[in-house]
Amino acid sequence: MTTSRGAKGVAGSGENNRADAVAVATVDAVAATSVPAATTAVAAFSRPSSAVVVRSAYKQYGQTAILKDLNLTIPDGKIYGLLGPSGCGKTTLLSCIVGRLRLDSGEIKLKGKHISDIGYMPQELALHNELSIKETFTYYGYIFNLSDDVIEKRGRELKELLKLPSYSLSLNEISGGQQRRVSLAVAMLHDPKLLILDEPTVGLDPLISQSIWELLLDLTANEGKTVIITTHYIEEAKQSQMIGLMRKGTLLSEASPTELLTSCNCSYLEEAFLKICQNHVAKTNSFKIPVKQPTRRFSYARDLPPPPLLNNKLFTFGRFKAQVCKNMYLLRRNIPFTLFVIFLPLIQTVLFNIACGHDPKHLSLGILNEEFVGNSGKCSLTQTKNCFLDENVSVSCLVLERLKEKTFELVEYTNEEDGKYAVKENKVWGFIHFSKNFSDNLAIRFNDATDISDENGTDISDSMFDKGTIHAWVDNTNKYMYDMIKKEVFESYTDVVDSLFNKCNKSEKLGNIPIRLLEPVYGNKKPSFIHYASPAIIALCAFYLPAIYTGATIISEKEGGVIERVVLSGMNFIEIAFAQVLVQMIFIIIQTTLVMIVMFLVFDNPFVGDIFPSFTLLTLIGSGGMCFGFFTAIVCRTQTEASFLGIGTNFLLKFLCGLMWPTEGIHYLLRSVSVYMPLTMSTESLRSLTAKGLGLEHPSVYLGFVSIFSWILVFSLASFIMLKLKRDVWTKS
Numbered sequence: 001m002t003t004s005r006g007a008k009g010v011a012g013s014g015e016n017n018r019a020d021a022v023a024v025a026t027v028d029a030v031a032a033t034s035v036p037a038a039t040t041a042v043a044a045f046s047r048p049s050s051a052v053v054v055r056s057a058y059k060q061y062g063q064t065a066i067l068k069d070l071n072l073t074i075p076d077g078k079i080y081g082l083l084g085p086s087g088c089g090k091t092t093l094l095s096c097i098v099g100r101l102r103l104d105s106g107e108i109k110l111k112g113k114h115i116s117d118i119g120y121m122p123q124e125l126a127l128h129n130e131l132s133i134k135e136t137f138t139y140y141g142y143i144f145n146l147s148d149d150v151i152e153k154r155g156r157e158l159k160e161l162l163k164l165p166s167y168s169l170s171l172n173e174i175s176g177g178q179q180r181r182v183s184l185a186v187a188m189l190h191d192p193k194l195l196i197l198d199e200p201t202v203g204l205d206p207l208i209s210q211s212i213w214e215l216l217l218d219l220t221a222n223e224g225k226t227v228i229i230t231t232h233y234i235e236e237a238k239q240s241q242m243i244g245l246m247r248k249g250t251l252l253s254e255a256s257p258t259e260l261l262t263s264c265n266c267s268y269l270e271e272a273f274l275k276i277c278q279n280h281v282a283k284t285n286s287f288k289i290p291v292k293q294p295t296r297r298f299s300y301a302r303d304l305p306p307p308p309l310l311n312n313k314l315f316t317f318g319r320f321k322a323q324v325c326k327n328m329y330l331l332r333r334n335i336p337f338t339l340f341v342i343f344l345p346l347i348q349t350v351l352f353n354i355a356c357g358h359d360p361k362h363l364s365l366g367i368l369n370e371e372f373v374g375n376s377g378k379c380s381l382t383q384t385k386n387c388f389l390d391e392n393v394s395v396s397c398l399v400l401e402r403l404k405e406k407t408f409e410l411v412e413y414t415n416e417e418d419g420k421y422a423v424k425e426n427k428v429w430g431f432i433h434f435s436k437n438f439s440d441n442l443a444i445r446f447n448d449a450t451d452i453s454d455e456n457g458t459d460i461s462d463s464m465f466d467k468g469t470i471h472a473w474v475d476n477t478n479k480y481m482y483d484m485i486k487k488e489v490f491e492s493y494t495d496v497v498d499s500l501f502n503k504c505n506k507s508e509k510l511g512n513i514p515i516r517l518l519e520p521v522y523g524n525k526k527p528s529f530i531h532y533a534s535p536a537i538i539a540l541c542a543f544y545l546p547a548i549y550t551g552a553t554i555i556s557e558k559e560g561g562v563i564e565r566v567v568l569s570g571m572n573f574i575e576i577a578f579a580q581v582l583v584q585m586i587f588i589i590i591q592t593t594l595v596m597i598v599m600f601l602v603f604d605n606p607f608v609g610d611i612f613p614s615f616t617l618l619t620l621i622g623s624g625g626m627c628f629g630f631f632t633a634i635v636c637r638t639q640t641e642a643s644f645l646g647i648g649t650n651f652l653l654k655f656l657c658g659l660m661w662p663t664e665g666i667h668y669l670l671r672s673v674s675v676y677m678p679l680t681m682s683t684e685s686l687r688s689l690t691a692k693g694l695g696l697e698h699p700s701v702y703l704g705f706v707s708i709f710s711w712i713l714v715f716s717l718a719s720f721i722m723l724k725l726k727r728d729v730w731t732k733s
């Protein structure tokens with residue numbers, strides 16, 4: 001079929017120059033002798049000895065078609081060199097064969113039955129740089145269920161064959177070429193029947209490349225293995241028994257090197273390849289060959305053609321052990337990071353307790369005390385033994401003295417304008433003004449303020465009240481400062497007046513406002529912001545640190561191609577997740593214990609409840625964070641995406657869980673949503689458990705447990721659905 005199309009192309013291109021005509025004719029001859037790709041299509045499926053058969057394969061990235069109706073047949077027990085210019089789709093094709101990518105349409109059949117029948121070496125390293133060569137072998141050996149003895153034996157053999165450096169060196173510490181040989185060794189470790197190697201010799205010393213080819217030839221000749229290899233060094237592919245030439249997503253030719261050279265009448269493969277490409281160009285230029293379109297395109301993973309080999313075991317202890325060991329190796333390799341992760345919540349708790357919730361000290365406050373302007377200008381406290389109702393007692397001085405005791409730094413101003421201006425200029429936080437005769441007017445207010453008139457009989461009670469009042473202007477842009485200054489000035493005044501009534505032999509209650517706050521039902525008499533916020537802070541740390549750790553570790557493995565490689569080696573998400581849970585639960589238990597000790601024993605945060613329910617709730621919150629981390633790792637392709645998702649949700653939860661502001665103050669529409677957020681009910685539950693000592697039977701406690709447990713289920717279910725629906729979850733881009 002190809003030959004006749006080619007003949008038509010030549011016949012129909014009368015204007016084509018002579019060189020083109022010669023090239024096309026030559027390649028048509030090649031096609032006639034060398035089993036053109038398309039002609040083998042039907043026959044190959046019925047050929048049981050073929051290791052790999054690809055039929056009508058289509059794959060596109062976005063709108064760009066990469067594989068276009070590609071057909072390929074790889075004979076068993078041979079080296080198949082897949083050649084083609086950069087970007088023609090070789091890696092994409094290999095990725096589809098190993099199941100890394102799913103075809104949009106078409107079919108791939110492998111002779112092997114199980115995932116362990118394939119050994120795949122991807123183009124990129126896709127190994128953990130931090131692990132040593134020995135640890136890398138152990139990790140992949142366990143994945144393939146090899147015993148320690150077999151791993152050791154195979155490792156030594158491969159080390160010898162591939163001339164690997166010392167076992168104890170980490171991949172970070174060896175050269176790029178050595179890393180590639182380790183990668184090749186990993187692909188060969190479990191002695192697979194089919195080796196799929198994407199550019200294994202790139203950047204290697206020619207002698208080492210040659211020894212790899214010799215090794216591959218030996219494997220095919222003596223052990224019946226099949227090897228598919230891509231390379232940019234066309235001449236080295238001469239050692240393959242079969243060569244497939246790819247261009248722009250289709251296979252131009254499939255033949256042995258000798259057949260190719262003979263039919264093209266060339267001495268070098270490079271030359272033959274050039275002729276075949278020229279022929280293809282001539283044909284496509286002169287004669288528009290329609291590319292057959294896939295009959296149906298799919299958008300969901302479940303609708304796609306299945307991967308060539310299915311991993312039929314959901315969970316194996318060997319793979320779980322491999323994943324746990326790898327996690328432990330990585331933690332051991334980076335002890336400072338591990339310690340940082342473990343102690344981060346502790347550091348945050350300590351910092352929070354030291355930095356937040358304490359009243360600010362040494363604030364500057366502007367004052368104008370007109371009781372003394374024009375006199376000595378200074379307060380004298382000698383008259384404090386007198387009763388202020390009858391004698392000349394400077395109440396303003398006593399109030400100012402009290403403020404100084406509360407660590408305010410008083411800055412004197414001589415007029416009201418200067419004082420207010422100082423507040424505007426941010427020189428002082430507030431400005432307080434005592435009128436001339438403030439104390440006298442205050443005394444009159446307490447003596448008898450019902451009938452005050454001047455010598456002309458005019459009622460002057462308003463003016464008297466005004467002059468007997470402390471006037472304050474405060475910088476209200478900072479609500480905490482405003483509230484604190486207001487509270488401190490108010491308390492200073494009431495303290496002074498209380499003590500002055502004592503000196504007048506009257507009850508100090510006379511000066512009080514008629515409201516009394518009695519013993520608090522919950523909490524202590526001096527409530528602090530920190531007591532309110534600490535459950536929210538603990539809950540946020542407990543949720544986000546496992547989320548970040550889980551998400552970041554899995555995504556970094558995804559970005560490095562490591563997860564993809566281990567998934568292709570048979571690893572299942574359940575095994576990855578369980579291994580992560582094991583390590584993470586150890587972290588969560590240590591972190592929760594430390595945080596609770598620091599929060600409630602070292603610092604003075606109220607804890608009147610039972611330890612066990614509080615600890616269990618925090619562990620559940622941590623598990624919720626971990627499940628959120630899994631979900632993030634599945635939906636995000638990069639750390640950047642995951643960071644934005646993490647930061648965005650962090651702010652959301654912070655605002656809605658009652659950390660920044662009581663949830664009762666949230667807009668009513670948002671409040672109805674906020675109550676169902678992961679940390680709202682659980683934070684309230686923690687507060688009720690620790691500060692109020694309520695039991696599990698109380699709704700505000702058990703609803704927190706119900707809420708976080710539901711979120712664990714939601715995140716797990718969402719992760720599962722995404723795994724099922726999303727295409728190419730573990731591919732890095």
Ligand SMILES: Nc1ncnc2c1ncn2[C@@H]1O[C@H](COP(=O)(O)OP(=O)(O)OP(=O)(O)O)[C@@H](O)[C@H]1O
Pocket residue numbers: 061062066084085086087088089090091092093123733
């Ligand atoms: N994840 C991706 N998203 C979008 N386009 C991609 C992706 N991966 C590959 N491509 C594009 O698909 C085409 C084929 O890429 P592929 O890696 O299969 O080529 P190749 O023949 O292996 O090239 P090389 O020899 O340079 O490795 C290229 O144009 C590439 O830009």
